[in-house]
Amino acid sequence: xxxxxxxxxxxxxLFVFIGTFWLYESxxxxxxxxxxxxxxxxxxxxxxxxxxxxxxFEGNKIVNIAIGITSTLLILGVTFxxxxxxxxxxxxx
Amino acid sequence: MHIPDxxxxxxxCAITYLATIIFLVFAFKRAREVIDxxxxxxxxxxxxxxxxxxxxxxxxxxxxxxHLLGGPILAITLGPYAGLISMTIILLIxxxxxxxxxxxxxxxxxxxxxxxxxxxxxxxxxxILKIKNSKxxxxxxxxxxxxxxxxLAAIFAGLELGLSTLTFPYxxxxxxxxxxxxxxxxxxxxxxxxxxxxxxxxxxxxxxxxIPKIAPKWMGELKISTMR
Numbered sequence: 648x649x650x651x652x653x654x655x656x657x658x659x660x661l662f663v664f665i666g667t668f669w670l671y672e673s674x675x676x677x678x679x680x681x682x683x684x685x686x687x688x689x690x691x692x693x694x695x696x697x698x699x700x701x702x703x704f705e706g707n708k709i710v711n712i713a714i715g716i717t718s719t720l721l722i723l724g725v726t727f728x729x730x731x732x733x734x735x736x737x738x739x740x
Numbered sequence: 741m742h743i744p745d746x747x748x749x750x751x752x753c754a755i756t757y758l759a760t761i762i763f764l765v766f767a768f769k770r771a772r773e774v775i776d777x778x779x780x781x782x783x784x785x786x787x788x789x790x791x792x793x794x795x796x797x798x799x800x801x802x803x804x805x806x807h808l809l810g811g812p813i814l815a816i817t818l819g820p821y822a823g824l825i826s827m828t829i830i831l832l833i834x835x836x837x838x839x840x841x842x843x844x845x846x847x848x849x850x851x852x853x854x855x856x857x858x859x860x861x862x863x864x865x866x867x868i869l870k871i872k873n874s875k876x877x878x879x880x881x882x883x884x885x886x887x888x889x890x891x892l893a894a895i896f897a898g899l900e901l902g903l904s905t906l907t908f909p910y911x912x913x914x915x916x917x918x919x920x921x922x923x924x925x926x927x928x929x930x931x932x933x934x935x936x937x938x939x940x941x942x943x944x945x946x947x948x949x950x951i952p953k954i955a956p957k958w959m960g961e962l963k964i965s966t967m968r
Contacts, residue, residue: 651785675741675797689745694837715792725833
């Protein structure tokens with residue numbers, strides 16, 4: 648794995664730690680405006696890890712970090728696969 | 741800015757899905773023509789980094805918080821089509837795994853953050869560098885690109901909200917003004933962070949800025965690595 652990817656992963660993990668221990672309070676402008684307007688969320692699908700937490704382990708920082716790191720690596724992997732798939736199709740052409 | 745299900749009228753969701761799918765078809769088509777081995781690790785790393793960066797919420801005004809979008813950096817380093825693909829992966833996983841943004845509203849979310857939040861910064865940067873091709877102009881261009889991209893993405897979100905008359909009995913101006921005002925603060929933050937990150941890349945790995953951009957042919961190349 649290239650040095651750039653490793654440095655990127657380390658920075659991403661640092662972001663996960665900062666987002667878990669310090670900058671975790673989230674009240675997005677959008678939610679505030681929606682609340683003001685009286686709009687309510689109507690989910691048609693129940694996500695397995697709502698609000699980046701595992702049900703039953705809400706507020707557990709270790710679990711939050713594990714979810715953050717795992718999902719970051721998942722995104723890395725998915726993007727690699729999409730990129731490779733596009734590259735394979737280019738080579739075939 | 742992730743719009744949950746239930747906030748937008750179905751016809752708004754349908755229109756934004758359709759527009760987003762058209763852009764995605766062009767993005768994948770162009771990416772297949774341009775992408776090479778240099779793009780893939782950079783694209784994967786930046787996508788993972790901005791997914792993680794979106795977990796950090798910093799306080800702004802009126803008790804609200806904001807997070808980086810990352811669209812401007814993705815657009816400037818990889819090109820807007822690659823940025824769109826990256827943002828789509830982020831938004832899809834956020835919606836499917838974490839319920840951050842809805843499924844029916846996914847088209848609107850990709851439109852706002854993956855198309856407006858990516859293409860507008862790229863176009864602004866291109867225009868400013870056409871006017872003046874220097875490092876100072878680049879930094880001003882990057883800041884304006886990120887700022888305007890963020891604010892316009894928010895304005896689109898407000899527009900979709902305001903036009904959803906069945907859900908929100910409020911007018912477009914109220915929703916657009918509220919979103920635009922708050923996100924102008926977020927845009928300043930995005931602009932500063934984008935300048936810092938691009939400056940670091942230019943100093944440490946200027947070659948990364950030189951890879952061909954995955955962008956519509958008619959837009960042209962954004963070449964900034966050799967700038968003084």
